[in-house]
Amino acid sequence: MRVVVISEGETLDSEVAEDFGHAPFFLVVDTDSLDYHVIENEFADSPEGAGVAVAKAITTLQPDAVITGGIVMHGLDILRKANIFVSYDEEGPVEQCIVDFVRRHKRNAA
Template sequence: MRIGVLADGPELSSEVSEDFGHAPFFLIVESESLDFTVVENEFMDAEGAGMKVAQSIVEIGVDAVVVGGIGTHGFNILNKAGIDVSYDEEGTVEECVTDYIRRRERMKRFKDLEEA
């Protein structure tokens, strides 16, 4: 699974950004290995930054996005593309990705139990 994380810095130890469109970086993290690619946010000072970042993330191709805060337009673009959005996240990129994966696994187990 590929997880896009909006971050204040270019490392797994960087804090997750509170502001989706104006985060300086987004990291594309592979959930299995925690290998990641860093993308500098070229839209952070642009008008409509949230929508532009969302479209860029859709084009890169991720399964989920983790961020501290996100506006309606950015959320809707990601949601329409089938990307799961986890917001109100706090902590480092690594902590938030690990927590997100743990929550997904727990939800999958509950779903499997319901279907059994």
């Protein structure tokens, strides 16, 4: 599965970001191998509309899911319309949140 994690830093040890639109980085992660690449959030310093801009940018990456601490409704709507699952209210290190998300996803699919 391919997920985008909204992150405070550039590694899997970084904390999941609380602020979807203004987080400094997105980590695009393969949940099977934990291989990832980092994308700097070009909208992090935008005074307004950052959540919508980030959501639109993420849709172009075509992930299966997004993991974030928080998200605005407009951003959530954009991702859902693109059939991207959003797991929000996540907190802790990126890698642990991915492991927990995959565990929940597999349990719910069974």
